[in-house]
Amino acid sequence: MKAVVFRGVGKVALENVPEPRLKEPSDAIIRITSSAICGTDLHFVRGTAPGVKEGRILGHEAVGIVEEVGKAVRNLQRGDRVVVPSTVGCGSCVYCRAGYHSQCNVANPNGPDAGTVFFGGPEEAGGLDGLQAEYARIPFAAAGLVKLPEEISDDQAVLMSDILPTAYMAAVMAEIKPSNIVAIFGCGPVGLFAITCVQHLGAGRVFAIDSVESRLEMARAHGAEVINFEKEDPIQALKDATDGSGPDRTIDAVGVDAATAAKGPAADKKAQKKFKKELGGIAEEGTPKGRDFQPGGAPSQALQWAIESVCKAGSVSVIGVYPAPVLSFPIHQVMEKNLTLKAGNCNHRRYMPEMVELVRSGVVRPEQFLTQIKPITSAIEAYRAFDRHEPGWIKVKLDPTQQEERAA
Numbered sequence: 159m160k161a162v163v164f165r166g167v168g169k170v171a172l173e174n175v176p177e178p179r180l181k182e183p184s185d186a187i188i189r190i191t192s193s194a195i196c197g198t199d200l201h202f203v204r205g206t207a208p209g210v211k212e213g214r215i216l217g218h219e220a221v222g223i224v225e226e227v228g229k230a231v232r233n234l235q236r237g238d239r240v241v242v243p244s245t246v247g248c249g250s251c252v253y254c255r256a257g258y259h260s261q262c263n264v265a266n267p268n269g270p271d272a273g274t275v276f277f278g279g280p281e282e283a284g285g286l287d288g289l290q291a292e293y294a295r296i297p298f299a300a301a302g303l304v305k306l307p308e309e310i311s312d313d314q315a316v317l318m319s320d321i322l323p324t325a326y327m328a329a330v331m332a333e334i335k336p337s338n339i340v341a342i343f344g345c346g347p348v349g350l351f352a353i354t355c356v357q358h359l360g361a362g363r364v365f366a367i368d369s370v371e372s373r374l375e376m377a378r379a380h381g382a383e384v385i386n387f388e389k390e391d392p393i394q395a396l397k398d399a400t401d402g403s404g405p406d407r408t409i410d411a412v413g414v415d416a417a418t419a420a421k422g423p424a425a426d427k428k429a430q431k432k433f434k435k436e437l438g439g440i441a442e443e444g445t446p447k448g449r450d451f452q453p454g455g456a457p458s459q460a461l462q463w464a465i466e467s468v469c470k471a472g473s474v475s476v477i478g479v480y481p482a483p484v485l486s487f488p489i490h491q492v493m494e495k496n497l498t499l500k501a502g503n504c505n506h507r508r509y510m511p512e513m514v515e516l517v518r519s520g521v522v523r524p525e526q527f528l529t530q531i532k533p534i535t536s537a538i539e540a541y542r543a544f545d546r547h548e549p550g551w552i553k554v555k556l557d558p559t560q561q562e563e564r565a566a
């Protein structure tokens with residue numbers, strides 16, 4: 159089958175690989191009808207989230223049709239149309255039962271404290287092959303896969319595999335109260351969906367910060383007040399717009415590939431130097447040569463802005479991904495301002511039934527953010543364009559069933 163394969167920092171390839179087989183009685187094999195590229199995949203290719211094995215199939219977002227189930231899978235059968243939660247939980251341990259699927263005690267073969275298991279990630283995340291492929295093996299299928307109602311299209315459902323529940327959890331972690339002012343750093347798919355989610359939870363004013371104009375346009379179209387951090391100092395702009403106090407809640411939807419301002423009033427040469435050093439400590443396996451897949455260059459910038467801009471006694475939600483190597487972290491400000499900080503990998507399965515209802519009822523229309531649909535045969539070009547934040551490239555679906563281009 160065709161699959162997108164990690165070939166070391168800076169290198170992704172479309173390859174022919176063997177089809178997966180059932181390994182455990184609790185597995186299912188699905189035929190993938192839609193997959194997608196995520197900002198998380200970019201961290202791996204850029205070298206800022208090390209640990210992915212060469213040859214690993216990438217991708218953790220998919221919709222598919224069940225082909226085959228193991229003996230222990232009693233709720234699914236061949237032909238069922240399902241959405242795959244990006245993270246894998248057993249569904250039975252104390253953590254899964256409490257809704258913390260990303261903290262499952264059982265799913266990670268490296269042990270209960272080894273961390274979240276997800277498809278197409280580093281070895282420490284379970285070493286599972288990913289979903290940018292024609293077929294995939296899904297462990298703990300009975301507890302993970304969610305059957306889709308007919309009214310929900312693949313274009314909608316593929317965004318429910320990771321991005322929508324993730325943005326929703328970011329909003330929940332931000333502890334939104336009615337009329338709160340919220341600032342969201344990052345207008346990639348996660349940040350854009352977070353705008354809709356915080357609005358749904360009752361936020362008042364919502365600010366969205368990025369430097370990519372086409373993404374800021376999309377944020378504005380969804381009701382956010384936008385700030386380009388290369389035209390204005392985002393901290394000052396947020397203070398000025400909030401009576402001097404700063405927003406009540408901030409969300410970091412950027413993660414380790416954050417950039418700092420290269421121009422404008424927020425550009426700071428001293429900070430740029432510090433970030434360069436920080437990046438050196440994180441990208442243990444090096445960073446790509448050439449133009450493509452370059453790291454953001456300022457790993458802790460978004461996290462720092464989220465903490466610096468939030469009002470005293472405010473809440474900060476960190477959904478952007480940070481790998482194991484230590485970043486500089488403004489713990490002093492967290493103390494001094496009596497902040498609440500919540501962070502984590504999404505417990506996708508916990509939120510999925512609710513997301514299905516939000517989409518079915520039309521409250522959320524995820525397909526609005528799906529700007530590109532590409533056949534899997536164009537995956538490598540699609541990775542490059544998504545990496546470069548080309549205008550209009552917000553979210554890319556990869557279609558393993560399609561051999562020709564069609565409009566999104």
Ligand SMILES: NC(=O)c1ccc[n+]([C@@H]2O[C@H](COP(=O)([O-])OP(=O)(O)OC[C@H]3O[C@@H](n4cnc5c(N)ncnc54)[C@H](O)[C@@H]3O)[C@@H](O)[C@H]2O)c1
Binds near residue numbers: 370373418459
């Ligand atoms: N915790 C989870 O479970 C989970 C799940 C999915 C994705 N994520 C993470 O969420 C983050 C966002 O994902 P995405 O797919 O939207 O990524 P993306 O790369 O498409 O978007 C990131 C955006 O942040 C902007 N940005 C860079 N530096 C910034 C700064 N200093 N301030 C404000 N904006 C800045 C970029 O221009 C870009 O538009 C990634 O770190 C991804 O790994 C986490």
Ligand SMILES: [Zn+2]
Binds near residue numbers: 197
């Ligand atoms: Zn993702």
Ligand SMILES: [Zn+2]
Binds near residue numbers: 247250251254262265
């Ligand atoms: Zn579990």
